[in-house]
């Protein structure tokens with residue numbers, strides 16, 4: 001296993017403007033996700049889970065505090081948009097609630113597009129894409145288009161795509177919300193085993209505690225604050 005950095009949030013606060021006043025969506029959250037482990041981020045609707053994920057993903061700058069990979073600060077109130085884009089492209093894989101696949105492309109092509117954007121050579125990117133599709137159990141569906149895949153299979157393509165740029169961090173927003181219990185559990189198990197194998201620091205936002213038996217840690221948000229982070 002490669003030695004990958006831990007993901008650390010140091011005292012992160014995110015305040016949105018809200019009419020004449022402000023709304024504190026994330027309130028002084030500190031959290032470390034060690035490399036090779038998965039943390040589930042739980043909490044009621046509006047507790048700040050998506051906002052925290054957006055800061056961890058360098059999609060949104062924190063109002064105060066910082067995000068680190070190892071010792072390196074990758075998102076802070078002064079991070080430039082260009083630096084944040086590079087961090088997202090090179091170091092962070094994101095899986096959204098909906099897989100957001102391109103209808104006209106095969107599973108293999110969805111992955112290859114990612115590597116193409118990074119300027120990887122065609123042969124290398126095809127080999128890596130096939131390896132990842134195999135890893136998510138879709139080796140036999142490499143040439144299938146999204147319409148012919150099930151919801152669980154589409155989510156697996158999105159996971160493989162997020163890993164195409166060999167990220168250090170994997171951030172996953174409600175991956176099981178469109179899946180039944182069994183398929184949801186399988187997707188979380190896949191995420192935790194890929195995380196261990198690749199030494200990733202993974203955060204899964206979830207409403208669905210029943211699918212989370214395989215995660216290492218559960219962190220709970222309430223009104224933007226971290227209520228607890230316990231070993232699962």
Ligand SMILES: Nc1ncnc2c1ncn2[C@@H]1O[C@H](COP(=O)(O)OP(=O)(O)OP(=O)(O)O)[C@@H](O)[C@H]1O
Nearest residue numbers: 016017023025043044045046047048049050051052
């Ligand atoms: N872009 C925004 N501008 C202003 N307020 C926002 C914005 N995004 C979220 N909020 C507010 O911040 C708070 C936290 O929202 P957030 O979406 O992070 O919570 P959540 O736990 O992910 O909820 P859900 O489970 O419903 O997605 C909520 O009060 C929400 O209304």
